[in-house]
Amino acid sequence: MKVHLLQIPQGETLHLEGEEDASALDLPEAGATATSPLSYSLDVGVSDGGLFATGHLAVRVRMRCVVCLEDLEIEIVADPFSMQMELTGREQIDLTPFVREDIHLLLPPHPRCDAGAVCSAAGALRSGQHQPERVDPAWNALDKLKK
Numbered sequence: 001m002k003v004h005l006l007q008i009p010q011g012e013t014l015h016l017e018g019e020e021d022a023s024a025l026d027l028p029e030a031g032a033t034a035t036s037p038l039s040y041s042l043d044v045g046v047s048d049g050g051l052f053a054t055g056h057l058a059v060r061v062r063m064r065c066v067v068c069l070e071d072l073e074i075e076i077v078a079d080p081f082s083m084q085m086e087l088t089g090r091e092q093i094d095l096t097p098f099v100r101e102d103i104h105l106l107l108p109p110h111p112r113c114d115a116g117a118v119c120s121a122a123g124a125l126r127s128g129q130h131q132p133e134r135v136d137p138a139w140n141a142l143d144k145l146k147k
């Protein structure tokens, strides 16, 4: 997600909206897999030699429930998202590191599909209801990395 300073009108903000491949977010590092592109709506401006952006971000991710070990999908929404940085003389600014950091902070450290009895019961029944199609190769790769 790159912005060129010349795109930003002086004294005004540039509105950026769209979707971007979520692979730049490095979600697998956090045990999550993106199931949607990253959608963003940002207003970017310059003030006092710094660049700022405000708006919102959203991406759907699949994580594994820590209780029953089933996959669950969560929508991660950063609203409001805001960041600012000093301008270092470069005209092309990459917002991706700021976006990535915010999204990672919003990922639940202990995701639960349904906190409480339903989930526990699902965990107890899991061995009987195992569905092979839910074993995602990405998870297998992650499990290997953890060892």
Ligand SMILES: [Zn+2]
Residues within 6 Å of the ligand: 065, 066, 067, 068, 069, 070, 112, 113, 114, 119, 120, 122
């Ligand atoms: Zn669960």
